[in-house]
Amino acid sequence: MAAGSGVPRCVPWQPKYREGVLKLFRDVPYKAELWHWQFESNPFGLPFTPVVLVDDEDTVVGFNGVMAARATDQGEAIRVLWSCDFYLAEPWRGQGLGSVIKHELHRKAPVIMAFGISNRASEVLRHLGWVPDESVRSYRMLRRRNGLRSWLLGGLQWLNRLRRAFSAVPGISGMGIKVRSNLPERDRVDAL
Numbered sequence: 228m229a230a231g232s233g234v235p236r237c238v239p240w241q242p243k244y245r246e247g248v249l250k251l252f253r254d255v256p257y258k259a260e261l262w263h264w265q266f267e268s269n270p271f272g273l274p275f276t277p278v279v280l281v282d283d284e285d286t287v288v289g290f291n292g293v294m295a296a297r298a299t300d301q302g303e304a305i306r307v308l309w310s311c312d313f314y315l316a317e318p319w320r321g322q323g324l325g326s327v328i329k330h331e332l333h334r335k336a337p338v339i340m341a342f343g344i345s346n347r348a349s350e351v352l353r354h355l356g357w358v359p360d361e362s363v364r365s366y367r368m369l370r371r372r373n374g375l376r377s378w379l380l381g382g383l384q385w386l387n388r389l390r391r392a393f394s395a396v397p398g399i400s401g402m403g404i405k406v407r408s409n410l411p412e413r414d415r416v417d418a419l
Contacts, residue, residue: 233283235324237331244279247287251314265311271297276308278331280315280324289315291328298338299417306336313348325351 238244245262252258266275273295280289292312298305310332315325329351332339344352349359372378 235280235282235288235319235327237327238279238281240275240277240279244281244287247281248277248279248290248292251287251290251316252312265294266292269295271295273297276335278328278335280319280328288319289324289328291332293332293335295336296340300338302417305338307338307340308332308336310339310341311343313345313351326355329355 249259249262266277269275275293276295277293278289278291279287282288290312291310291314294309294311296307296309298307313325313328315328325348341348341352353359372381
């Protein structure tokens with residue numbers, strides 16, 4: 228167990244936790260600059276209700292940011308959260324606290340959306356029973372080569388680019404793009 232005598236606990240969001248959360252993300256460029264746009268200026272006017280995990284000294288050790296959204300399911304309004312910026316401080320990992328954060332997140336809304344899930348978050352979600360949608364491909368760009376695996380993946384990326392350059396894209400003939408300044412009728416949007 229990490230420093231302190233107690234197990235971290237989830238607490239309601241308070242602005243005093245902002246700096247502690249930003250410290251967790253200190254390696255993320257521009258996180259402080261994005262904070263207001265991402266979390267506090269909800270276009271629907273919905274409140275910011277992230278999951279915050281603090282230790283017995285009230286220091287932030289875990290966080291799952293959320294962007295609340297309005298959505299409908301078969302014409303019924305439902306609560307939806309877009310889960311983003313999931314992080315647990317290194318000393319507390321491997322103790323089930325990531326699962327605690329995700330369980331708390333699921334208490335907040337019946338539908339959780341997640342895009343661009345990190346490898347670490349994927350492990351936690353898989354442990355909780357989430358199943359990846361195999362129709363959605365997962366990609367990443369290798370920027371540094373630091374071992375045999377990264378060199379092999381880099382070679383695979385290069386081969387995929389080469390293959391794509393010499394193969395026709397199936398099924399795009401006859402397709403077009405229409406740019407509109409307004410949405411189609413509600414029934415057509417709901418049918419999507």
